[in-house]
Amino acid sequence: MTLLSSRSSNSESQHADHLARIAIVGRGFTGIMTAIALFKRVDRPFHLVMFDPRAKIDIGEGISQPASTVLTSRVRDLSVDPGLPGDFRRWLETDDTWRDRLISDPAGLEHAFVPGEIFSTYVYKRFAEALNDRPDVIVQFGSDTVTAIDRDLGVGYSVFLGAEQRTRFDAVFLATGYGMRENSDAATAGGAQSAVVIGGGIHAVDRALGLLADSKISHVTLISESGFLPQSHAPAAVGSIVTDKAMPGTLRGAFRFLREAASRADLEGSGWQGIMNGFRSRARDLWAGLTPEERARFKRHVKPIYDSHRNRLPPEHYQRLHHAIASGAITVRKGKVNCIATNGVLFSAPTGLEVLPAELTIDCRFRPSGTDSPLVRSIIVAGLATRDELELGIVVDECGRTKASALHGLFAMGPLGLGSLPDIDLVPQIVQQSHAAASLLNSWIGEVAKSAARRQSL
16 A cells, blocks of 8 residues: 555544545546545544545546547536535636636537536546545555455445455445446557447547547547437536426336427527436436336436436437438447457347457447456355346445445445436536535444544543
8 A cells, every 4th residue: 555645644644544445446537525624624623535446546437438529418517516506616716727728619618518627627636625624534546456345244234355364343335336347449450440339328429520630540430339428518507497387207108298398498498418418317216116027117218328318428429420420421320249359249230140240349338337256256245235136236325335334334325326326427427426425424423433432431
């Protein structure tokens, strides 16, 4: 382990054994955001260890799968603190590096979309500031790979590093995003003129457009299993449009309600995006009331089109995508890839099996959130967590707390909870959840400290 700063030499480090010990597994955006929330919400000293085998702190990881240059939330919706909703915009306005580059956006800065690298710079700066404001907190970076988590023999959790090493923590935050895996994106092969990009989501579109912009690739075949591609944000931000009419409690009824409301909005000229935003605000209640059969039906038949409308492209990227399709630079194919070889892919198209030659293949398909990793399997076997019905992640509550755990201090943050909390893979929702979890943990640690003080006084 490497100490983040000289805090290990301050007076608090001499009493580290008496501090609440908290582990964060993962140092992508979800992990860094969780740390910021802990610095801001936990009002007593604590000892934090952040584990990740990668030395690089990749804030982009967890914003998309994997890190993308496209950030699909507007400036006005981005902040590391729910209590400071305009913080990112104010930072952009005062930062000389970005102000002149972005302030001229015709829609206005708060409606603009910015590259992920800019938001990453902001997040890391706020992380460093929040840490600097907490001299009473000991922070360590661990390069060890966390292989398992179990209940500790006393109170809390045992975090296993390899086969033998075990460390005890009072609370553990799993912030692995889409799984602790090495970056699997292929670099552009020298001499390649055409490419196949597998996937129909934001990241797949981003990679396809990036390859074309690099001028080394002249044609991209984009393979979408469902045939759907991301829709566009409205030119300017729209809020949530929620009608007074009660939403049906069934999957079929709810989506008929959504289609009818969106059609009316289009006829009125207000656009469907506000209707979708309003639907998303009610999606968690709807999801909680669906039967297991309806949830399975959602995964099979509805999820691809729902995702294409909820997680949208900035208008500029949407226009570039469809211009590339119209010009023939991107060919969209519907089908399921069965095998990837060094010189092409085998996939099932509507007309049957096809072999598609490819000089370069990049796999951008959505993968479940690391639930098949040894780490996640360990907490499921230990009874600390359960998989959701869609097998997208772990069953959690609004704060990310695993519902299978009888203890208070195990959290699965961000995309790990996608099967329980729709939209928890989006930046504003991760920020809200991180602060809610930190506040909950602060209350619990306070109660534990009071109980310990009462026992000592007896």
